[in-house]
Amino acid sequence: MRRNIFITLQSFAEYSDVPLLLLKNAGVSIRLNTRKHRLNQSEIIELGEDSDGIIAGVEPYDKMVFNKLLRLKCISRCGVGIDSIDLKEAERRGIAILNTPDVVVQPVAEMTIAMIFNLLRLLTYHTNLLKSGEWRKRAGHLLKGRKVGVVGLGRIGKRVAEILGSLNAYVYGCDLKVDSEWLAGNNIKILSISELLCEVDVLCLHVSVSTDNTFFLGKKEMAQLKKGAIIINTSRGQILDEGALYESLVSGHLGGAALDVFGEEPYSGQLVELDNVVLTPHISTLTKESRIEMETQAVENILEYFDVPYECPPLLNMNQK
The missing domain is CATH 3.40.50.720 (NAD(P)-binding Rossmann-like Domain)
Incomplete structure (x- = not known):
C-alpha cells in the first residue's frame, strides 16, 4: 500500500535534498505545504484530507482536525514540542505521535x-x-x-x-x-x-x-x-x-x-x-545543520512507523545548499 505523506512545514528540504530524497526513494506519495505559512486547522484539513501520515511543525492538531483526517495514523513532529497536539485525542484514535528531541x-x-x-x-x-x-x-x-x-x-x-x-x-x-x-x-x-x-x-x-x-x-x-x-x-x-x-x-x-x-x-x-x-523570531533551532538533521529524522521516524524500507542517499547529497 502506497502511503500518503503530507509535509506541513512552511519550508522543507531548504538546506539539503536528503529529506525529500528519502521520501521519494521510499516510494511514498508526497504533498507539500504550498501556502508557505503556518497552517491553521481548516488548511490542514483541506490539504491533508487523504494523508496517512504528517510531517508536522507547530500547527494545531485538535479534535476538529482529527475528525476530518480519517486516514491519519501518524504525526512525525520536526522538532521537540508537541503541546500543539491534543495528545489524549490522538491516543484515543490510535494516532502515533513522534518527535526529534535530541537534535534541538x-x-x-x-x-x-x-x-x-x-x-x-x-x-x-x-x-x-x-x-x-x-x-x-x-x-x-x-x-x-x-x-x-x-x-x-x-x-x-x-x-x-x-x-x-x-x-x-x-x-x-x-x-x-x-x-x-x-x-x-x-x-x-x-x-x-x-x-x-x-x-x-x-x-x-x-x-x-x-x-x-x-x-x-x-x-x-x-x-x-x-x-x-x-x-x-x-x-x-x-x-x-x-x-x-x-x-x-x-x-x-x-x-x-x-x-x-x-x-x-x-x-x-x-x-x-x-x-x-x-x-528574535523563534529561531533557536534554526541552524542549517540542525534543520537538516531534524527533517531527516522526522522522515525516518514516519517511514519506520509505516514499515516502509528506505536507504540513506549518497553522502554527496548530505551537503548543505
Whole structure:
C-alpha cells in the first residue's frame, strides 16, 4: 500500500535534498505545504484530507482536525514540542505521535548562551548606538562569577547548565524531577523556584508546557528577582507574562531580557520599544545543520512507523545548499 505523506512545514528540504530524497526513494506519495505559512486547522484539513501520515511543525492538531483526517495514523513532529497536539485525542484514535528531541538540544543551548552574552556585554545596545551615530560606551558584566538559574533541567536545560559551568558561572537549577545521576557529575545547586528567583543574576527558562507543569513567570515572580537581573526565554512564550516583563524593564527593576518565543507569534508588542531587550523570531533551532538533521529524522521516524524500507542517499547529497 502506497502511503500518503503530507509535509506541513512552511519550508522543507531548504538546506539539503536528503529529506525529500528519502521520501521519494521510499516510494511514498508526497504533498507539500504550498501556502508557505503556518497552517491553521481548516488548511490542514483541506490539504491533508487523504494523508496517512504528517510531517508536522507547530500547527494545531485538535479534535476538529482529527475528525476530518480519517486516514491519519501518524504525526512525525520536526522538532521537540508537541503541546500543539491534543495528545489524549490522538491516543484515543490510535494516532502515533513522534518527535526529534535530541537534535534541538545543541542549537537551543547555543542560542541561550549567545543571548546571555549579548545582554551581559550589551552587544545589541552598543550596535544600536553606533547605528544611530553615537560613539558611547557602557560597561557590561562578565559571565564568570555570575549566578545563573536554569528553570527546567530536561535535555536542553542540562546542556545549558553544563556550558555555563564550563564558563565558570555559578549554576543553580530547579525542576519537578531532577536527574540525580546527571546531578552527581555536575556542580549544580538545586533550589526551589522561590529560592532560585531570589538568588540569581540571570534566569534561563527551559520549561515545557504540560498539565504536569504549571510554571508561570508573572509579575509576582519577577518582583522576587534581584534588581538588575536578566531573563532568557527560549522555551515557550506562554510561560511568561510579557506585559509584566515590560513593566519590570521600564521601571528599572529588571536589567534586560532576551526572548525567542512569544505568547502570540508573529510578535508585535511593546517590548520592541526597549533598548535593553533582544528579540528574535523563534529561531533557536534554526541552524542549517540542525534543520537538516531534524527533517531527516522526522522522515525516518514516519517511514519506520509505516514499515516502509528506505536507504540513506549518497553522502554527496548530505551537503548543505
